[in-house]
Every structure is written in structure tokens, then in C-alpha cells.
Amino acid sequence: MQDFFISPLPAGLASWVEAFPKAKITDAINTTKIKTDNAIVFWLHMNADRQEWLSNTIALIQQSYTQAKIVVLANSPNQAEALHALSLGAVAYSHAYSPAHVLGEIKTVISHGGVWMGQDLLKRLIEVSSSLAGNQAQQINSHLSLLTSREKQVAIEAAKGLSNKEIARILAITERTVKAHLSSSFERLGAKDRLHLALMLNKKP
Amino acid sequence: MQDFFISPLPAGLASWVEAFPKAKITDAINTTKIKTDNAIVFWLHMNADRQEWLSNTIALIQQSYTQAKIVVLANSPNQAEALHALSLGAVAYSHAYSPAHVLGEIKTVISHGGVWMGQDLLKRLIEVSSSLAGNQAQQINSHLSLLTSREKQVAIEAAKGLSNKEIARILAITERTVKAHLSSSFERLGAKDRLHLALMLNKKP
DNA sequence: AGCTATGTTGTCCTTCAGGCCAATATATTT
DNA sequence: AAATATATTGGCCTGAAGGACAACATAGCT
Numbered sequence: 001m002q003d004f005f006i007s008p009l010p011a012g013l014a015s016w017v018e019a020f021p022k023a024k025i026t027d028a029i030n031t032t033k034i035k036t037d038n039a040i041v042f043w044l045h046m047n048a049d050r051q052e053w054l055s056n057t058i059a060l061i062q063q064s065y066t067q068a069k070i071v072v073l074a075n076s077p078n079q080a081e082a083l084h085a086l087s088l089g090a091v092a093y094s095h096a097y098s099p100a101h102v103l104g105e106i107k108t109v110i111s112h113g114g115v116w117m118g119q120d121l122l123k124r125l126i127e128v129s130s131s132l133a134g135n136q137a138q139q140i141n142s143h144l145s146l147l148t149s150r151e152k153q154v155a156i157e158a159a160k161g162l163s164n165k166e167i168a169r170i171l172a173i174t175e176r177t178v179k180a181h182l183s184s185s186f187e188r189l190g191a192k193d194r195l196h197l198a199l200m201l202n203k204k205p
Numbered sequence: 206m207q208d209f210f211i212s213p214l215p216a217g218l219a220s221w222v223e224a225f226p227k228a229k230i231t232d233a234i235n236t237t238k239i240k241t242d243n244a245i246v247f248w249l250h251m252n253a254d255r256q257e258w259l260s261n262t263i264a265l266i267q268q269s270y271t272q273a274k275i276v277v278l279a280n281s282p283n284q285a286e287a288l289h290a291l292s293l294g295a296v297a298y299s300h301a302y303s304p305a306h307v308l309g310e311i312k313t314v315i316s317h318g319g320v321w322m323g324q325d326l327l328k329r330l331i332e333v334s335s336s337l338a339g340n341q342a343q344q345i346n347s348h349l350s351l352l353t354s355r356e357k358q359v360a361i362e363a364a365k366g367l368s369n370k371e372i373a374r375i376l377a378i379t380e381r382t383v384k385a386h387l388s389s390s391f392e393r394l395g396a397k398d399r400l401h402l403a404l405m406l407n408k409k410p
Numbered sequence: 411a412g413c414t415a416t417g418t419t420g421t422c423c424t425t426c427a428g429g430c431c432a433a434t435a436t437a438t439t440t
Numbered sequence: 441a442a443a444t445a446t447a448t449t450g451g452c453c454t455g456a457a458g459g460a461c462a463a464c465a466t467a468g469c470t
Contacts (some may be wrong), residue, residue, distance in 0.1 A: 150446075181429075183429070196366045269458075356416095399457080
């Protein structure tokens with residue numbers, strides 16, 4: 001397992017050396033390939049004004065070492081940069097001045113296939129990407145007034161996505177009866193099947 | 206370091222025991238607090254129909270054990286459910302039938318502060334987030350962003366109430382292909398059938 | 411060059427939905 | 441009393457839906 005720190009600082013930072021005394025620190029990727037059968041970790045030291053350098057370097061690493069793990073160490077971490085780094089293929093993003101023990105943690109995590117990022121970033125990723133949370137039904141509208149009371153109950157359950165069998169169980173009647181109420185509801189409402197019925201009842205006019 | 210598997214299966218799964226012979230397997234969270242100075246990992250075995258249980262259980266855990274790590278093991282993993290689990294506070298999401306060595310990896314990763322999720326999911330999270338970061342114009346149905354372009358088209362038609370045959374005619378593909386896209390969409394979104402899919406896509410937050 | 415994601419299509423099979431043929435009981439209205 | 445509406449259930453049948461196996465092509469990334 002080898003560690004390469006790529007940084008404009010010739011000696012790197014103290015915590016890096018403390019965490020990985022045997023790591024190599026250079027200011028650029030060496031064009032001559034490192035030959036090793038072990039996993040490699042590249043620690044890329046990132047300045048705010050080196051966006052392009054980061055893209056190029058990561059691309060270069062991925063070309064030459066398909067199995068290598070890439071960590072981006074940022075001088076001034078921010079979510080946008082983190083997103084960018086992760087989207088380029090980095091598996092970890094952290095502060096360049098992280099203490100040695102954190103660097104060790106990061107290495108452990110990524111070596112085992114995990115991803116390292118700040119909790120707030122993960123949270124934001126998820127917030128942006130998901131808005132699902134609850135699957136509660138929303139309000140149900142006026143079509144229902146066209147149905148008898150029993151039909152209403154059945155139709156409401158059907159509109160939530162329940163199967164006939166489930167509805168039967170809930171209402172303590174046979175599946176056959178559920179079908180009867182549903183067929184009747186379809187006719188009254190002009191729905192061609194339960195999906196249309198669900199769409200009608202879940203619309204909000 | 207203690208592991209608690211919460212599963213409806215009294216004996217859990219063989220791979221769990223193989224990975225953590227000393228773990229405890231129960232069917233519900235014990236109300237009596239476990240006293241330990243060590244880190245705790247809760248492995249929550251998730252059924253598709255236990256969404257609410259998951260929310261409640263995670264909330265309970267977080268109340269009682271602020272430092273505990275939570276892993277969600279899904280019977281049928283899907284991206285939507287993974288998002289949900291992670292947004293609730295889980296730090297890992299994987300298949301319930303993951304082999305023992307994978308469970309070990311997961312534990313290593315989360316014990317050191319990492320996050321474990323499928324690379325597909327991470328990739329998509331980042332894609333969605335970074336694209337939304339640039340032009341946050343539309344808050345389209347976020348569910349759709351989990352689908353590929355072709356899946357989107359099929360899912361949208363299905364959500365209108367069209368049959369597979371009708372969708373096939375519209376998109377000029379065979380009914381079989383429509384089914385394939387739909388099945389894939391179900392899996393990605395965690396919908397159990399086209400009705401659930403329709404409800405998800407027709408809901409507006 | 412190999413791997414992964416995507417798109418396309420195949421067959422077989424099981425389950426479910428919904429229609430069509432009923433019947434019976436109860437309550438309300440005419 | 442007769443008619444009507446509602447609630448319940450039965451069996452049978454067809455077609456659609458969806459899963460379980462797939463296979464193959466293409467494109468992009470590694």
C-alpha cells in the first residue's frame with residue numbers, strides 16, 4: 001500500500017508525514033509509472049485556483065492506475081468543490097490540515113471501499129436528490145360523493161395502491177366483494193381501471 | 206464494539222453470524238438501554254413494506270444512542286429506499302444477503318467515519334446534485350431524476366394510466382421492452398407496481 | 411481490452427384484475 | 441306488497457402485469 005501526496009508544498013504538511021511516514025510527496029504526478037501490486041492512494045492537495053489542475057491530474061491518475069484511490073485535500077473546503085471532486089472520481093474529500101489520525105481514518109475507509117465526505121455534504125446531497133420521505137396520501141376529492149359509503153372506503157384504499165386482497169383484509173370482507181365495489185365504482189366514476197381511479201381521486205381540482 | 210441485528214427473522218441470516226459471531230439478533234429494539242462504553246452498530250433488516258418501521262426505529266436509536274452507527278440491510282435494495290435510509294441517518298445501505306466479508310468491510314468503513322453505499326447510487330447522487338447546482342431552475346419531480354432517459358419516458362406514460370401495449374405503440378418499441386424499462390424503474394424508485402409509480406410521479410411537494 | 415450502464419427483445423410462468431354469469435339479505439322507498 | 445338500492449359472496453374466464461431466467465448490441469469509461 002503506497003501513498004503519494006501531490007502538493008505544491010515541497011515538504012507537504014506535518015500531519016501528512018505523521019500519518020504516513022513512508023509516503024512520497026511530490027509537486028506533480030510522475031510520468032514514469034509506479035509499479036506495484038498493492039493498492040495506491042493519491043492524496044491531491046487542492047488550492048482554490050487549481051480546479052483545472054485537479055481535473056487533469058485525476059484524469060491522468062485514472063488512466064494510469066485504474067485501481068488507485070484518490071483523496072482530495074482542500075485548503076478551503078466547500079461543498080461545490082467537494083461535489084466536483086467526487087464527480088471526477090475522488091472517493092474522499094477533506095481538509096488539507098486534517099490531523100494525522102483523521103487521515104488514517106480516511107485511508108482505512110477508502111481502502112475498504114467506502115466513501116469519505118463531510119456529514120453536511122452527504123446531507124445536502126441527499127436533500128437535493130430526494131424529496132420523497134413520506135408516502136402519505138394527500139387529499140381526496142369530490143368524485144367520492146358519487147359513491148356509496150362502502151364503495152368510498154374501498155375506492156380510497158385502492159387509490160392508495162392497495163391490492164384487492166389487502167383491502168379485503170382491512171375491511172373484513174372477501175376479495176370478491178372488494179371487486180364488486182370496485183367494479184361499481186369504476187362504472188360510477190367512468191374510470192377504466194384502478195389506476196385511473198387513483199389518478200382521479202388523487203388529483204386536486 | 207457491539208453489533209445488534211434487528212430483523213424479523215429470529216436467527217438472522219447465516220452471513221451475519223459468520224461475519225459477527227458475537228452479535229445479538231432480535232426482532233425489535235430493546236427498550237432497556239444497553240450500557241457500553243464502546244461503539245455500537247445497529248444493523249436494521251428492512252422489508253419493502255416496513256418503511257414506517259425503519260423511520261421509527263432509527264429515530265429511537267438516535268435518541269438512545271447518539272453515537273451509534275446505523276446500517277440498513279435491504280431485502281430488495283433500490284435507490285429510492287437507499288436515499289431514504291441515508292436521509293434518516295443511516296451511514297450504510299446494502300443488500301441483506303451481502304456475504305460476510307462485505308459486512309466486514311462495511312463495518313470497517315463506518316467505524317472509521319465513512320459512508321457505505323452502492324457506487325451507482327453515489328454516482329447518481331452526484332450527477333443530480335451537480336446538475337441542480339448549476340441550474341436550479343426546475344424542481345421537477347425528483348423521482349424522475351433517478352431514472353434513465355428511456356425509463357423516464359416509459360414511466361411518464363405509465364403514470365398517465367396507459368397500458369404497456371399503448372406505451373409500446375407510442376414509443377415504437379415492443380411491449381417486452383416497455384416491461385423491462387418499467388421493472389427497472391420500479392426497482393430504482395422502490396415502487397411495487399405501476400400504480401405506486403403513478404402515485405409517486407403525480408405527487409407534487 | 412475489459413467492464414459497466416443502457417437499451418432492446420425473447421420465452422415461460424404465476425398472480426392479479428376485472429368482467430360476466432349469477433344468488434341472497436336488508437333497508438328504504440313507492 | 442312491490443320495487444329499488446345497497447351490501448355481500450360464489451364461480452369462471454380472459455387478458456394484463458410483472459418476475460425469472462435469459463441474450464445481444466452499443467457506448468463510454470477505465
